[in-house]
Amino acid sequence: MKIILTLQLCVFLLFTLHSQYDGNTSPSYPDLIKIYIDLAEKNTEIELYNMGQSDFGLPIYLCIINGAQDSIKSFDKARESTTLLINNAIHPGEPDGVNACLIWINDWILTGKKTKNLPVIGIIPAYNVGGMMNRSSSSRANQDGPEEYGFRGNTQNLDLNRDFIKMDSRNMFTFAKIYHGLDPDVFIDTHVSNGADYQYTLTYIASIRERMGPELGTLMHEDMIPYLKKRGEKGNFDMVPYVNLKGATPETGLTVFNDLPRYAMGYASLLNAISFTIETHMLKPFSQRVQSTLLFIEESINWMKINSGKIEIAREKTSEWERKMEYYPFQYKLQVKRDSILFKGYEFSNPISEVTGLTRLKYHQDKPYEKFIPLYKTYAAMDSLFIPDYYIVGGECSAVLKRLKSNNVEMSLLDNFDARIIGRYRINSFKSNKKPYEGHFLHSDIDVEISLIHRGFKKGDVLISSHQKNKRFIVSVLEPGTPDSYFTWNMFDSYVQQKEHFSSYVFEDKAKEILESNELLRADFEEKKKSDSEFAESAYAQLYFIYKRSKYYEPSHNYLPIHSGMYE
Ligand SMILES: [Zn+2]
CATH class of the missing domain: 3.40.630.10 (Zn peptidases)
Structure with a gap:
């Protein structure tokens, strides 16, 4: 009982x-x-x-x-x-x-x-x-x-x-x-x-x-x-x-x-x-x-x-x-x-809306159907990049390093001036959202150039091997050109902003000197004026063209504190 x-x-x-x-x-x-x-x-x-x-x-x-x-x-x-x-x-x-x-x-x-x-x-x-x-x-x-x-x-x-x-x-x-x-x-x-x-x-x-x-x-x-x-x-x-x-x-x-x-x-x-x-x-x-x-x-x-x-x-x-x-x-x-799939839907019509007076969409739950409809399910990668053996990220990039660490990415600190031949990342061009999306002005159409240089790194910079668990995660966040990279999400924006500039009226005389001392540059400049009417009509664009090719233009502009290297 x-x-x-x-x-x-x-x-x-x-x-x-x-x-x-x-x-x-x-x-x-x-x-x-x-x-x-x-x-x-x-x-x-x-x-x-x-x-x-x-x-x-x-x-x-x-x-x-x-x-x-x-x-x-x-x-x-x-x-x-x-x-x-x-x-x-x-x-x-x-x-x-x-x-x-x-x-x-x-x-x-x-x-x-x-x-x-x-x-x-x-x-x-x-x-x-x-x-x-x-x-x-x-x-x-x-x-x-x-x-x-x-x-x-x-x-x-x-x-x-x-x-x-x-x-x-x-x-x-x-x-x-x-x-x-x-x-x-x-x-x-x-x-x-x-x-x-x-x-x-x-x-x-x-x-x-x-x-x-x-x-x-x-x-x-x-x-x-x-x-x-x-x-x-x-x-x-x-x-x-x-x-x-x-x-x-x-x-x-x-x-x-x-x-x-x-x-x-x-x-x-x-x-x-x-x-x-x-x-x-x-x-x-x-x-x-x-x-x-x-x-x-x-x-x-x-x-x-x-x-x-x-x-x-x-x-x-x-x-x-x-x-x-x-x-x-x-x-x-x-x-x-195009593939197809058997789909269980409802018939629809487009009657006139009693609210707007315009046509509206109306599904008819009393008219179910079962028929084949198109299914687009095949994706293909439009781009690919070579995966380096390792990345070096500047120790100052605390937000980036914090996110990598929280994803269990293993990294080692460089502890002395460490010179090596390495790939340096430059952002040549990109577009940005005009309106904020989830608190960010997301970048897209990112053109990245990697050039080989010999350079040293400072104490505290961080080496991240790609030969570890979650390799694709590491590559996808650090390579700036990918759709969900840390660059895309605005974590390197300060590096694509020029810090110094020039005043046109002062730079006029310097620009004249630069052109006179550099024949090649002068030829390029004249050619650009001939072939680009917008350029020919903009005094500022012309001065900036010369400034950008002179010693006054800051060498770090558009370079990210990300480098990539290969083991010999
Ligand atoms: Zn949801």
């Missing part, structure tokens, strides 16, 4: 814990952390760690399941065995993963039913703490639930899902500690999408295959994704690649998202993880979205349980591929090559 009662009580408790998270509410940050603290206190297999600060002043937590029940050994175990990391609420208005992870812990761990061969699982309960603390019921205008949720921006009003390279938030320094501490094999960032209407509850962005190592790319795109799709069809959570529209509606085709390293999944992909952003559909009810997120997580874990050996081999081979890489490809562009 007693046993039966206890069992009934257990089932009741599990039911209430489960049902607490599958309704139309999502916990606040303080409540969420209380739940995790309670779970960790009562269950030895659930560990919870305060991993460091957020921008808000409250800590970011990491829950580890199936660790070693030891604050150091659990991280060792994660790095050495198969590990999944789930990041929730980077956009706190999209808290589906917050609830899904709580339900998953209830269903899989508290019942103790499904723990055999479980990978190590890291869960960040909520990453954007500042956004979580800024709750309302209205910031997601198009979304169906939950009743209350957090805000997209963090306390600095940054979108943390653009912050993975530039690291403007304290959150990202904490994230880097979590990420490198675990070195996950599979990474899932949970979201809710905006955009078109269609039948699917869950869409996914997978790492671009062309950017991944061949073994890992094959394992993800030919094994894991087909497995998830098949399980999804059976489990009634059909999924489709993220609906990134080529035109106004899905009929014109979907384009695969370019997962640059600034995004969570692009960062994880650069660090050789199988990486997903999952996006549930805003118009589906919250509980349905949570259920789809939960199923995606469950089936990812099921796949990892079966394929742990394959995952470890593919990651080892990917590290080997990276070690042997001589050229770093970049500037990935979507190709015109």
